[in-house]
């Protein structure tokens with residue numbers, strides 16, 4: 001059956017101006033990255049020579065006081081009519097339950113269904129994106145839809161086939177990504193931050209209050225918009241991160257309040273910061289519990305065999321293939337071959353990076369002079385690379401936090417033993433989170449991988465292409481080293 005173009009009556013009927021108020025910073029004029037070619041993401045989030053008014057005006061860095069790095073309103077559910085063929089292709093992939101090429105015992109019938117879907121994707125028109133570029137939220141939806149289609153496309157291809165992303169989706173994806181300053185691959189923002197909707201709509205009374213949707217956005221009132229497998233396991237995997245993001249809002253508030261008090265710096269401020277840091281430790285413990293709760297709805301074997309392979313990026317491609325974007329040579333301004341093509345990972349969560357930066361845990365510095373001489377990759381550099389995959393306002397937030405002229409770690413060391421103790425509680429809590437995370441990774445990846453392994457040892461890679469255990473333990477050990485004597 002061909003991909004049917006149907007008209008959705010939800011968000012697609014709205015213009016970008018109707019989705020966000022015209023004075024919202026995301027509705028402000030944005031730079032056209034195609035006017036300033038040759039700027040790579042690795043250089044930093046800002047495009048040289050162009051003023052990104054959305055970033056300048058975003059004094060809140062797109063960090064909401066109620067929902068943190070999650071948007072306070074549900075993300076756009078469907079693109080307007082013009083881009084409906086992309087939405088229809090994604091719906092069809094999900095509806096037809098396309099199967100992974102690496103699935104054990106995949107049948108010929110399943111291969112045929114994917115083959116036909118891929119043919120249809122190749123035949124899609126290359127739809128211009130110009131009319132999307134006035135709206136950040138539509139661009140986000142476009143990135144989500146196109147990267148989901150791309151991952152469906154690549155991971156249903158036979159392992160012997162080269163990975164050539166058809167121009168019909170690859171060309172618009174490269175353009176959309178360039179506008180958002182994101183790599184053209186699925187990110188944590190595509191799978192978690194901008195991939196949810198409310199299970200229960202807000203009541204009339206809730207809608208009357210200032211916070212509108214945000215008040216209906218509690219930890220259990222979310223479901224994912226789009227899934228690769230349609231399983232509860234995949235949804236719970238995404239939602240466990242979303243819940244951590246929402247619960248983490250209190251941590252962001254405590255960080256902000258502490259930084260305000262450092263500015264004052266008197267005895268009352270020291271007492272307040274002591275209390276905020278103890279409180280922060282409690283919030284991080286709560287995040288750890290939410291992390292461990294992933295076990296309630298996500299089965300490790302289902303995750304490892306059925307869900308995770310959809311996330312693989314070029315650096316964890318099962319057949320180690322290079323991903324080629326058809327049509328890349330035809331861009332008017334030179335567009336570099338994308339280099340950053342790692343799959344989505346909660347390592348791209350700005351919340352956890354913010355904790356590191358605030359506490360001065362040294363995990364996000366990319367000082368090459370401190371790279372170990374053992375030849376192993378420095379975990380700090382790897383963690384820092386993950387920031388390339390974050391929405392650019394969140395990257396700017398982390399940069400702003402790092403540039404704080406009064407770092408808390410320096411402040412604490414000049415004050416009372418109680419303050420040092422509270423700081424150590426907070427650092428200890430983050431180390432506890434990482435210990436728990438290592439246990440989760442052992443349960444969800446290392447265990448299932450060792451059960452399937454028939455041949456000799458091989459180094460396990462993260463979806464982000466990292467050498468798994470070495471990387472995670474390195475980050476955890478850096479955290480432990482930050483405890484003050």
Ligand code: HEM
Pocket residue numbers: 237240241244245291294344345346347348349352353383434437440441444445461462463464465466468471472475476
């Ligand atoms: C079943 C659940 C999870 C699994 C299997 C898992 C797996 C992984 C893997 C494999 C990595 C290595 C980096 C890479 O992707 O290459 C990683 C890193 C990371 N993950 Fe997770 N993760 C899970 C849940 C979470 C959640 C819910 C969070 C928090 C929102 C989180 C936060 C992080 C962070 C911050 C890193 C970077 C390393 C660090 O800072 O310690 N993970 N994760």
